[in-house]
Amino acid sequence: MSANGKILVIGGGISGISAAADAAELGCEVVLVEKEPYLGGRVIRMNQYFPKLCPPTCGMEINVRRIRQNPRIKVYTLSEVEKISGQAGDYTVTIRVNPRYVTGKQPVTQAHLDAVATEVPNTFNYGMDKTKALFLPHDAAYPPLYVLKKDALTSEESQRLKNASPGGAIDLDMKDERIEVKVGAVIIATGWRPYDAVRLDNLGFGRCVNVITNVMMERLAALSGPTAGKLLRPSDGKEPAKVAFVQCAGSRDENHLPYCSAVCCMGSLKQARYVREKVADSKVTIFYIDIRTIGRFEKFYYDLLEDPNISFIKGKVAKITEDPVTRNPIVEAEEVIPGKKLSEQFDMVVLATGIVPSIMDSPIAGVNLTCDSDGFLVDSPNGGGIFGAGCVKRPLDVSRSVKDATAAVMKAIQIVRR
């Protein structure tokens, strides 16, 4: 057995949480590091899983309980791995814990909340609404702690918060902290981010207010989202009766992401159902190159084909402009069968943006990670002790990410128990 039986898991999304829980339940000590102030990653921001259409809290609640109840797991949120040194079986890891300014020693009370009036964009909802600078990231957040955006506060607000915190619920003098841990193996589960839709300059995102992305659509549909689950379009808060989905918005495109992001077809099929269920008599058009639904997921597609209010048009959308009066997006495509240019107004357009591995944005100092030409992590080819899990390795759906996490744990355990 290695001198050090600990495993470091970077990333507290569905892959990281699964890996941490699996490893700990097999008897390993685990350090779980998450950059955001809460666990759950991208999945917790979904409205429903595909294809079962249950809310993400389902699986997430069980997994968070596995983490919470297992004394072998140490969780650091608002934290980042700054450096890894050493070799398989003996790594030294430096973790930077960013200040939350909320201590957790005392509960945050109404007096604290009343002390803060400044609002900041709500990143949990992809900036579609605002939240107070002292906020709980979301209703089921774990750890169940508030976060304070200290930089956004006015000096009066800071003073008021100090006055309201004699028991030390808020500590404005909190500094970032560095922690060093020794681990035997590392699992990188840093996941993905949606491709920046602003870069798809012909698709109008950022210019046409009623063009949103698929991840925003999940928040719009979610009860915990900015519209409390009502599907309302950004420009005027009206229910969109006619919605278009633009597939391969960036994916399978040499100019953006050359690969297929694998999940966006399923995502749009799922979101087409949101529209049909939430808005009476709504019409949905899905523009696609190929509908890629693998295995049993194809049934979901066939079911939608039965709905006369959902049309599928083969032809990639290559231009979106906006009607200046109605703010309706105007979508241009060639309907390949029968071969006709089409220019049609919709109330709202959803871009099915693809998956970008987050590791591209923040490489880890001290280790030479191997990535493929698309930027996805390749497991250490020469027997190192660093393994990927989930979307850092390839675009994956939730169930495949979970299985991949278990597989990564099996590899890591072989290192720490050598």
Added chain:
Amino acid sequence: MAAEQKQKTIKVDPDLDFIRQVNAAGGDTLKKCFQCATCSVVCNLTPDNRPFPRKEMIWASWGLKDKLVKDPDVWLCHQCNDCSVKCPRGAKPGDTLAAIRNYLFKNLTFPRFLGTWMSEPKYLPLVFGVPIILLLAALSAAGTIGKIPEGEIEFSKFLPHGGLYAVFISSTHLAALFLLVSLVRFWKMLGASDVSSAVGNSRGATAGDLRASVIATVKEILTHAKFGKCDESKHRYLGHLGIMYGFLSIAIGTGIAFFMMYGLRIEPPFGQFTPPKILGHLGIIALVIGLILVIRHRLSGDEKVSKSTYQDWYLLVVLLTVAVTGELVELVRFAGIAWLAYWGYIVHLVFVFALLGYFPYSKFAHIFYRFVAILHSKYTGRDAGVADLAA
């Protein structure tokens, strides 16, 4: 809805040789196409109904030569390359359509071996050998080989007009005759094409009116209205405009020269301030500036967007050489260096032959095929939908 689309079985009989030839003529990226149809949307020149170039890409990929030969849209494309820039696969529809046109230059006009000559650099010795032999024959008939004429430099003393005309008038007129035959055949094929007979074409202002269509076509070409709509290749608007007006100016100047020689019985050489000379010099300036613009851009151009083919370079280099040698010969004549002027004149004529002697078989022929295709699109109302969308 897709599921309810009528299922039709289409039997595809691919012409493999055609695919190979288009590949070789600059369409080597075409197989990357996955039919997403981005190209048809970003093209500013395509009509709404049965737009190009997405359908041409699959026809070429499947080797459906017959469809492409009679497809006017291949010629409505001006290779702006907006499609190639936005293509998610690097399939370069712009280059593919140019490659199909190269194939047609090679194969459309009788006799086909001349098209083959023009398609590859390995035939250059033949291409240049013919005018060299013909001109040498004319010189030896005149008995001037090895003997530089004395006195004031006058080209007809070296190569008499009879010999000049025997070489040029016969070859160009024969070529023109062959071109005319194939243009008539081309017009008939366009009439039978799927595209023009497709139901639902918006009827343009000139539809059904041949005279109005001709006028509209000429106007469009003179104003370069189509080039002006290109996003990616805006530079080609000016470059091509310079080349076209330069060439027209020289051609008109030459026509006036003939009229002066045979209508007014004025013996050349003409003075520098006569219409043929003025038009000639102005034409050469416009031509050379246009050529430099176009050549410079082709040399610095992004390979990812478009690559230049042999056919492109043949036309550009031969045109430039004709213009430059023509002007140089004129200067040498003034300088009074007789041997250089006379033999420079012969070199100039060799390049003129390379340009005009084979014109139906090189990219030069695009002038005529494109004219016919644009005319056809006006006459059938096919281009009416373009303006609607662009507006």
